[in-house]
Amino acid sequence: xxxxxxxxxAGRHAGRGFCALLGALVLLTGTAQLAxxxxxxANEARIAELIPKLEAYIAxxxxxxxxxxxxxxxxxxxxxxxxxxxxVRKKGGEPVDTRTVFQIGSAxxxxxxxxxxxxxxxxxxxxDDRIVDLDPEWQLKDPWVTQEFRMFDILAQRSGLPTFxxxxxxxxxxxxxxxxxxxxxxxxxxxxxxxxxxTNITHLEAGRxxxxxxxxxxxxxxxxxxxxxxxxxxxxxxxxxxxxxxPNHAIGHRWSPDGTVQVPFTxxxxxxxxGAGAINSTIEDMAHWLRLQLGxxxxxxxxxVSAENLAVTRMARVAFNDKMSYAxxxxxxxxxxxxxxxxxxxxxxxxAYVGLLLDRNIGIVVLTNEANxxxxxxxxxxxxxxxxxxxxxxxxxxxxKRAKAGAEQDAKAFARPVAPRPFPALAPLAGSFTNPAVGxxxxxxxxxGLAMEFSNGAVLKLTPWNGEIFTATLAPNGQxxxxxxxxxxxxxxxxxxxxDPTGALNILRLTAPDGQSYEFKRE
Numbered sequence: 328x329x330x331x332x333x334x335x336x337a338g339r340h341a342g343r344g345f346c347a348l349l350g351a352l353v354l355l356t357g358t359a360q361l362a363x364x365x366x367x368x369a370n371e372a373r374i375a376e377l378i379p380k381l382e383a384y385i386a387x388x389x390x391x392x393x394x395x396x397x398x399x400x401x402x403x404x405x406x407x408x409x410x411x412x413x414x415v416r417k418k419g420g421e422p423v424d425t426r427t428v429f430q431i432g433s434a435x436x437x438x439x440x441x442x443x444x445x446x447x448x449x450x451x452x453x454x455d456d457r458i459v460d461l462d463p464e465w466q467l468k469d470p471w472v473t474q475e476f477r478m479f480d481i482l483a484q485r486s487g488l489p490t491f492x493x494x495x496x497x498x499x500x501x502x503x504x505x506x507x508x509x510x511x512x513x514x515x516x517x518x519x520x521x522x523x524x525x526t527n528i529t530h531l532e533a534g535r536x537x538x539x540x541x542x543x544x545x546x547x548x549x550x551x552x553x554x555x556x557x558x559x560x561x562x563x564x565x566x567x568x569x570x571x572x573x574p575n576h577a578i579g580h581r582w583s584p585d586g587t588v589q590v591p592f593t594x595x596x597x598x599x600x601x602g603a604g605a606i607n608s609t610i611e612d613m614a615h616w617l618r619l620q621l622g623x624x625x626x627x628x629x630x631x632v633s634a635e636n637l638a639v640t641r642m643a644r645v646a647f648n649d650k651m652s653y654a655x656x657x658x659x660x661x662x663x664x665x666x667x668x669x670x671x672x673x674x675x676x677x678x679a680y681v682g683l684l685l686d687r688n689i690g691i692v693v694l695t696n697e698a699n700x701x702x703x704x705x706x707x708x709x710x711x712x713x714x715x716x717x718x719x720x721x722x723x724x725x726x727x728k729r730a731k732a733g734a735e736q737d738a739k740a741f742a743r744p745v746a747p748r749p750f751p752a753l754a755p756l757a758g759s760f761t762n763p764a765v766g767x768x769x770x771x772x773x774x775x776g777l778a779m780e781f782s783n784g785a786v787l788k789l790t791p792w793n794g795e796i797f798t799a800t801l802a803p804n805g806q807x808x809x810x811x812x813x814x815x816x817x818x819x820x821x822x823x824x825x826x827d828p829t830g831a832l833n834i835l836r837l838t839a840p841d842g843q844s845y846e847f848k849r850e
Contacts, residue, residue, distance in 0.1 A: 370403040370689060377713050378409060381706075385413055388706055388723040392730075393586040394697045396423040396577055399706070400610040402690045405622060407614040416696065417578035417589055425610040426562060428576040429694040431679040432597055432604045432672025437640070438554055438616070439530055439546070439602030440482055440656030442537055444624075444636035445553050451540035454479040454639060461536045466511040472519045480520065481533040482655040483644035487515040490524045495820065495839045496765060497599045498801060498810060500783040503531050506599075509764035523645045523653055530603035537602070546602050557631050558619060560612040567592040570607040577696035579676020581815055584734050587697050590676045593809035597674045604672060610692060613681070617690035620668075620683055641668055641685075664715040669707070673699030675813035680707035689714060700733075701726025740840050741798055741818050748794030751832070753777060756824055760835045760847035768847060770835065778802070779822065779837075787822070787837075795824045799837065 381399075389397055396414040400407055412423035447454060458465045458476045467473045472487060480486070493509045501509065506528045517524065534546030543549045547565045555563055562573070570576050571592055580587035597604040608616075615626065624632040643652035643659050652659045660667040665684060672679035678699025683690045691710055693703040705722035712720065753772045761767045769780045770789075777789035777797065786804045789797035798818035803811045825834040833849035 370687065371408050373714055374401055374403055374408055374689075377710065380713070381710055382411075382413075384709055384723070385706055388702050389414055391723060391727050392582065392697060392700065392702045394695055394702055395420075395580055395587065396427070396696045397703070397706075398423050398425060398427055398429065398610045398694045400425065400614050400617075400692050401710070402614050402617040402621060404688045405618055407611070407618075410610050410614065412610075416576065418580070418587075420578070421575075423577065423696075424575070426575055427694075428562060428564075428570050428573045428607050428609055429679065429696060430570070430579065430597060430672070430674045430677035431606050431608050431613070431681075431694065432674045432677060432699065433527075434670050434672035434679045434681045435597075435600075435602060435604045435606040436482065436530060436656035437620070437670055437681065438550060438606060438656070439534060439537070440640040440654075441619075441632055441637065442546070442549050442553050442602075443478070443482070443533065443655075444640055445632045446537055446540055447636045447639075448633050452478060452536070454636075458532065458536070461540070462532065465507075465532060467515075468511060468513060469515055469519070472515070475519065478533075478536075479639070479644070479655070481529050481536075482640075483520075484523055484525050484653045485520045485645040486524065486526055486529055487517045487519040487522070488513055488524060488526055488529075489516050489841070489843050490526070491841060492524075492526050492528060492843065493764070494527055495843070497596055498814070498819070499765065499781055499785040499787075500595065500807070501765070503535070503599065503601065507532050507535070512764040520645070523647045527600050527603040531601055534602035547605070550602075550606075553631075554616075554619075557629070558612075558615040558626055560608065560615055563606060563608040563612045565598070565601075565605045565607065567594045567598050573607075576607075577677070577694075579674065579813075580697045581676055581813060582698045582700050582730070583815070584731050588815075590812045591809040593675075593813055595807075595810050596813070604674065608694075610694065613692040613694070617681070617683070617692060621685065621688050621690050662712070662715060663717050667708075667711055667715075671699060671704050671707075678703045680704045682707045682711050684711060684714065687714070700730035737817075737840065741792075744793045747792065750791045751795055751824070756832060759850045761850055762845050762847045765837075765845055765847070767850075768835075779835075787820070789822050790818070792821070795832065797822045 395418050396416055398412045400410040410425040414423055416423055456478050492513055538546045538549055541549050579590055581590050619626045623634040624637045640655040641657055642654055644654055646652050650661045657668050657670050667682050669682040676698050678695040680693040680703035691707050693707045695703050705726040708722045757770050757772055759769050767782055771778050779787040779789055784804055785807055786802040787799040788802045789799055792798045799820040799822045800818045801811050821838045823836045824832040827833040835847040836844050838844040
């Protein structure tokens with residue numbers, strides 16, 4: 328998932344007055360006359376009628392999630408008809424407004440898909456080109472899948488690889504090349520193109536190819552040239568340094584059932600993920616992005632991307648369930664009264680939601696300075712449900728219930744066994760281990776536990792848990808200090824020492840809570 332100087336905008340005050348006026352007109356004219364109104368007037372009137380309830384719902388949701396700050400914008404018929412900031416940029420800080428900068432996380436993926444569509448327009452590659460023909464270094468463990476992987480597969484979340492494959496390695500500091508290379512050592516968990524499995528590292532490969540064919544140094548340069556500059560997204564950026572330098576930026580907050588805690592920016596996540604989640608933006612800038620999408624590739628009368636290739640990014644590629652499919656950087660949700668094209672974004676301390684009603688020329692964006700545990704999605708869904716006339720659902724209550732259940736499940740996963748098995752002697756476990764994807768690590772005794780040190784400076788503190796199994800917690804160490812605060816105080820993985828065929832504990836297995844593991848062998 329990330330600025331020139333910013334100013335405090337009066338947009339939120341102007342928006343309040345504008346909507347109050349339209350709301351009064353709705354009450355005067357009645358809903359019967361709405362049907363006779365033109366599409367522009369009808370959309371704006373529906374939105375204006377919704378605003379008081381929406382603002383009350385936002386206030387309830389922010390309180391329920393202890394969310395310090397939120398900004399929202401609604402675009403209709405090529406205009407930003409409502410935009411407002413709520414709360415503060417950080418606890419005890421200045422108010423949020425429509426030009427406050429937030430991380431948007433994986434909502435970046437739609438931008439990546441659009442830059443790829445532009446490259447196809449320019450005949451830089453075709454959607455059915457093989458990845459290996461564009462990047463001979465591309466390799467997965469299955470040779471046939473390696474050869475068959477196409478450009479229309481790279482964003483489609485149907486690789487056959489595990490969900491969030493190797494994302495944990497970014498927390499240990501692996502760079503883009505290392506993350507892409509790590510995929511060649513991963514066993515597939517399903518057939519290629521058969522099953523939805525959300526991944527981020529595949530998008531790094533897509534961005535690398537996009538930059539290569541455009542003759543750019545990186546995907547971020549392509550993004551600036553093809554999207555940010557033509558759309559006038561002057562307050563948007565892609566680095567931790569840029570968002571910190573912006574005078575009007577939000578500070579992120581980590582969520583727990585006990586409340587939110589302010590955390591610092593880290594360059595490791597989301598910024599290591601480029602087109603998978605690196606963008607920082609504002610409501611006013613994101614409104615331009617919504618206008619481009621709703622305009623089917625045109626913005627202010629200028630064609631940015633062809634409608635045909637933009638439509639390709641919204642074609643369903645794999646089913647998520649009976650109502651939802653994944654396209655390329657977008658989810659497609661069938662509701663009782665219409666289709667929502669959407670994507671959310673989540674980093675350790677920010678959340679985002681972007682939703683589009685293409686056939687009604689309406690789009691919404693919600694940005695929060697709190698890890699996405701469902702609040703921005705819930706508000707976005709609730710508003711679009713109301714505009715579609717769908718049955719009313721309390722999405723915030725449902726999201727909070729899921730968030731609390733998830734936190735409880737995480738706590739249980741690492742809870743100390745009531746009667747743990749005896750711990751082995753620590754000294755014999757020390758030594759040098761290696762894994763082809765991660766590289767070398769040195770295990771040393773550290774007080775009552777062990778420390779697992781990587782060549783790039785990352786350190787995992789290993790605490791005895793149950794026999795030869797240890798919990799692993801990322802330790803503060805220079806560039807990793809901010810990441811530690813983002814992840815929180817608890818452990819993030821398990822480490823188990825296992826016997827090799829000789830009966831010696833020469834195998835070390837690092838396992839994430841989702842079950843993905845990395846086998847290190849003693850050198």
